[in-house]
Amino acid sequence: MNAELEKPRLKKKKDFDVQFQDRTPFWQRFRARFLTFTFLKKVLWAIFRYVLLVGISYVILYPFIAKIAGSFMSREDFLDVTVRLIPRYPTLDTYKAIITENKYFLALWNTTVLSFLCAVVQMLTTMIIGYGFAKFKFKGNTFLFYCVIFTMVVPHQALRLALFQKFRYFDIYGIFNLLTGKTLNLINTYWPLALLSIGGLAFKNGLYIFLMRQFFRGVPDELEEAAYVDGSGVFKTFVRIIVPLSMPMMATVFLFAFSWQWTDNFYSTMFFTRSGSYLMPNILTIPSSLDVTGFQAADVYSSAILNTAALMIILPLLIVYVFGQKFLVQGIERSGIVG
Amino acid sequence: MNQAQAMKKAPTSAPARRRGKAASLDRKKARAGWLFILPFVLVFFLVYVPIIFDSINYSFHTIYLLSGGGFELDPVGWQNYYDALFVDAHFVMTLTSGIQQLILEVPAIVVFSLFMAVLLNQKMVGRTVFRAIFFIPVILSTGLIDSIDLNNAFTEYSQSGVDSGNAIQGSDSIMSAMDLQNLFAGMKVGHELLEYVVDIVNNVYGIVNRSGVQMLIFLAGLQSISPAIYESCTIDGATAWETFWKITFPMISPMILVNSIYTVIDSFTASSNKVMSYVSAVYSGATEGSDVLATAMYWIYFTIVILIIAAVAGLLSAYVFYQRRD
Numbered sequence: 160m161n162a163e164l165e166k167p168r169l170k171k172k173k174d175f176d177v178q179f180q181d182r183t184p185f186w187q188r189f190r191a192r193f194l195t196f197t198f199l200k201k202v203l204w205a206i207f208r209y210v211l212l213v214g215i216s217y218v219i220l221y222p223f224i225a226k227i228a229g230s231f232m233s234r235e236d237f238l239d240v241t242v243r244l245i246p247r248y249p250t251l252d253t254y255k256a257i258i259t260e261n262k263y264f265l266a267l268w269n270t271t272v273l274s275f276l277c278a279v280v281q282m283l284t285t286m287i288i289g290y291g292f293a294k295f296k297f298k299g300n301t302f303l304f305y306c307v308i309f310t311m312v313v314p315h316q317a318l319r320l321a322l323f324q325k326f327r328y329f330d331i332y333g334i335f336n337l338l339t340g341k342t343l344n345l346i347n348t349y350w351p352l353a354l355l356s357i358g359g360l361a362f363k364n365g366l367y368i369f370l371m372r373q374f375f376r377g378v379p380d381e382l383e384e385a386a387y388v389d390g391s392g393v394f395k396t397f398v399r400i401i402v403p404l405s406m407p408m409m410a411t412v413f414l415f416a417f418s419w420q421w422t423d424n425f426y427s428t429m430f431f432t433r434s435g436s437y438l439m440p441n442i443l444t445i446p447s448s449l450d451v452t453g454f455q456a457a458d459v460y461s462s463a464i465l466n467t468a469a470l471m472i473i474l475p476l477l478i479v480y481v482f483g484q485k486f487l488v489q490g491i492e493r494s495g496i497v498g
Numbered sequence: 499m500n501q502a503q504a505m506k507k508a509p510t511s512a513p514a515r516r517r518g519k520a521a522s523l524d525r526k527k528a529r530a531g532w533l534f535i536l537p538f539v540l541v542f543f544l545v546y547v548p549i550i551f552d553s554i555n556y557s558f559h560t561i562y563l564l565s566g567g568g569f570e571l572d573p574v575g576w577q578n579y580y581d582a583l584f585v586d587a588h589f590v591m592t593l594t595s596g597i598q599q600l601i602l603e604v605p606a607i608v609v610f611s612l613f614m615a616v617l618l619n620q621k622m623v624g625r626t627v628f629r630a631i632f633f634i635p636v637i638l639s640t641g642l643i644d645s646i647d648l649n650n651a652f653t654e655y656s657q658s659g660v661d662s663g664n665a666i667q668g669s670d671s672i673m674s675a676m677d678l679q680n681l682f683a684g685m686k687v688g689h690e691l692l693e694y695v696v697d698i699v700n701n702v703y704g705i706v707n708r709s710g711v712q713m714l715i716f717l718a719g720l721q722s723i724s725p726a727i728y729e730s731c732t733i734d735g736a737t738a739w740e741t742f743w744k745i746t747f748p749m750i751s752p753m754i755l756v757n758s759i760y761t762v763i764d765s766f767t768a769s770s771n772k773v774m775s776y777v778s779a780v781y782s783g784a785t786e787g788s789d790v791l792a793t794a795m796y797w798i799y800f801t802i803v804i805l806i807i808a809a810v811a812g813l814l815s816a817y818v819f820y821q822r823r824d
Binding site for chain 2: 205208209211212215216218219220221222225226229243284287288290291292294295296297298300303306307310311312313314315316317318319320321322324325328331332354355357358359360368393394414415418419422423424425439440443458459461462463465466469472473476477480481484485487
């Protein structure tokens with residue numbers, strides 16, 4: 160203790176700058192800082208917090224870890240009861256079979272094009288619609304916004320039959336029928352998704368419109384008024400001032416729209432039948448070279464194969480997510496959803 | 499430079515301009531507003547409304563597909579609804595248990611996501627990493643992946659311990675009911691609460707998976723609370739616990755309302771939902787008229803859920819605190 164008392168003094172003589180250094184002995188400082196109830200509470204809380212966060216992260220990540228482990232397992236590993244996660248005879252057969260027999264790259268390309276187009280169109284339309292709802296007062300604004308909420312609440316599954324029938328025998332109030340004498344068949348084309356996206360009525364678009372509207376309501380009116388005074392029209396103001404402002408929100412909506420379209424199996428199986436575009440849901444079958452019939456652990460093995468396919472489906476999404484995740488919090492943060 | 503000048507000028511010059519042609523400017527803006535939402539209005543009324551109308555209409559009919567293309571509708575009145583409620587052996591049972599599940603899970607999800615949002619909002623090492631991990635389910639666990647994980651034989655297999663002869667009872671669930679029973683034994687909280695907690699703990703993956711968007715919304719809400727309020731609270735000597743209940747909770751209560759409604763909507767439209775998966779199994783069933791029967795079932799379920807949403811909204815909005823921001 161004495162030695163510690165001496166040290167600062169010795170230094171002080173040499174160094175002019177340390178003139179105002181704390182004269183309290185080290186041990187006292189230590190006690191005041193670390194041996195208090197508040198500090199103990201803080202440490203305990205930090206430990207508790209980390210244990211909890213790591214535990215829940217494990218719960219979230221476990222299925223992915225299991226999928227990765229299972230994707231490298233060979234047939235023999237499923238018969239071996241001591242193998243649960245780490246394969247004894249690692250193999251790439253599952254990947255090869257899915258890539259070659261299930262035509263993975265074809266599905267990847269088709270899905271990328273479809274998801275990208277859908278996400279871009281949905282992002283733009285929901286932004287435009289959200290802006291219209293947020294910044295302009297006109298008759299019917301509230302009523303139409305209730306319509307948006309309504310589209311959010313109605314489950315798409317309930318409309319399944321009607322959606323299919325509508326696009327199988329497409330017609331707008333009988334106009335086509337009058338003109339040409341028959342209805343259009345839009346199944347297996349991109350039209351149904353394009354139409355729904357343009358109208359902001361595709362999967363979860365109600366949520367995007369809601370987010371966009373909340374975001375634009377937080378943008379001060381003075382900004383646009385200044386632009387109007389400078390002689391810029393409504394649309395020019397929108398393109399020049401509002402669009403650059405709303406980049407984080409656009410990124411958020413794009414991320415949502417892209418990934419939800421990517422993993423969607425409701426629309427893509429309904430609008431694209433067997434002869435249609437080859438999309439991601441189509442690769443979720445057991446490749447014939449990995450035949451599981453009669454295999455002792457067929458249940459687990461086929462499940463592991465499907466898990467591998469799922470892993471390959473989400474792999475591109477993971478890359479998009481790594482780049483886009485920082486916008487996710489940012490975009491919603493700035494939307495000022497409060498009130 | 500130019501913009502900055504314009505912004506400064508705006509407050510002084512705008513009223514003068516507005517006085518001159520107020521009516522026409524307002525009308526112009528209204529017209530522009532209509533133009534902005536035109537795509538929605540067009541597709542909504544030309545395509546979407548007919549679809550909803552058709553869907554309701556079909557549930558009162560039987561559909562026959564004609565061989566030459568096209569289809570024929572045969573009105574059957576309330577037959578489909580009668581079949582769904584009184585003839586189908588499992589529908590009512592699935593419906594009641596599904597709604598029970600919904601009512602039990604919604605509070606769990608909302609409370610969990612609020613708690614996690616508060617945690618993820620605190621300053622600590624590795625916050626960005628944890629945030630990134632917690633939002634993974636929002637992006638990845640939807641649609642296809644969700645349907646694979648619903649009955650995942652492989653993850654269950656890899657999670658169960660090695661079969662070494664001495665049976666490990668309930669090792670596939672994270673916590674066995676026995677452990678919790680011991681924990682709760684002296685508390686006299688009743689059997690139902692115990693079961694509820696055990697259910698939630700065993701279903702933690704499902705709950706974590708479905709609380710991503712809610713966490714995002716809560717985080718946004720938490721970040722919009724002014725730090726000045728917290729500061730004055732600390733100066734007045736409030737503990738963290740008091741601050742949470744007196745400041746954070748009221749300030750975030752609008753978010754609780756939004757999230758409760760979102761959770762109800764989200765979990766009842768999710769394909770992993772019991773009722774939804776049952777009805778879609780009915781839909782793809784082979785028998786004639788199974789599609790219209792399923793549509794009728796969807797509408798029954800939808801009506802009930804709308805009532806639940808109305809009840810939740812009505813109940814919670816009485817307690818929501820809105821800050822005046824003038």
